[in-house]
Amino acid sequence: MSLLSFLRRRGSAPVAHQRLQILLAHERAVIGQSDLITVLREEILAGIAKHVRMDPEKVQVKMERGDVVSTLEVEVEIPLNTRLAAPIGKA
């Protein structure tokens, strides 16, 4: 074993520490975010589905996180011949 590889082996714990710091900083943000997306998407879609029949495949949800403002974009394709899924008030 060369001296260089011996030194590198000694250094594996600091590498582990650094990798964890970077990974978890990312995961903590992403987990919070994906929960919010899921909740918003499900509630918005449930709201639309009360009145309109729609194809779950034709729905797109995007989120962009900025420093100051974040945006949520929901795109739902509603075919021209769509009717009310249920009479309002009886659903």
Added chain:
Amino acid sequence: MAKVVVVTSGKGGVGKTTSTAAIGVALALGGEKVAVVDFDVGLRNLDLVMGAERRVVYDLIDVVQGNAKLSQALIRDKRVDTLSLLPASQTRDKDALSEEGVSRVIDELRQNFDWIICDSPAGIERGATLAMRHADIAIVVANPEVSSVRDSDRIIGLLDSKTRKAEKGERIEKHLLLTRYDSGRAKRGEMLRTEDVLDILSIPLLGIIPESQEVLRASNLGQPIVASNATSAPARAYLDAVRRLKGETVAMMIPSNRTGVFAKLFRQRAA
């Protein structure tokens, strides 16, 4: 006022069951009334580690579903009479645990014991979330290893959102128990040091359990580590951790594996 403690980790194989048994015995040796509850339905092992595997008649699911009374299912420990075990079912799956049923069992345990120690299954699914649901205190068991630390971070997130205390807007008390620690390797930079793990997880340290052959020996014998060899390094580390759990201030030492008269002299300060 009874305290409900969950021993959890996310990752499997880090020492939840060993720690549950050791902490349960250590608390009971101090005269506290303790129930250890195995939530790992389908993969029960706390009975085996406690040496009670041949005494299981009824289990947690039987009590949850009302097929047996709590007093019928509890197994009194043969070493310490203030310690009882509520085993998990080996033949059912975790779906048999209802939220209301678990809540009822925990309430009844609270009336009869000072400490209820819940051994969580690995993972973040139903079994794990139900085990942590009613906890006042969480002991997060982690090894100084990247995958274990990452999973612990995830579990801490769940403790802060999915427990009843968190939902009521209260803070759940969380402690880190670092197991399988090798201070020699940590000093040489081969293993995450205690302060590395604390820096990442940011929860207070309950104890450091050194890597030791005694742990396997204890589980081979079905004797919790604190009961099998109370002077061994891991046993002393668990006894110290339990004193901290009870609110005492105990200097953070890593007991060494040396045995005999010199053992205490060679106790090392935490790295």
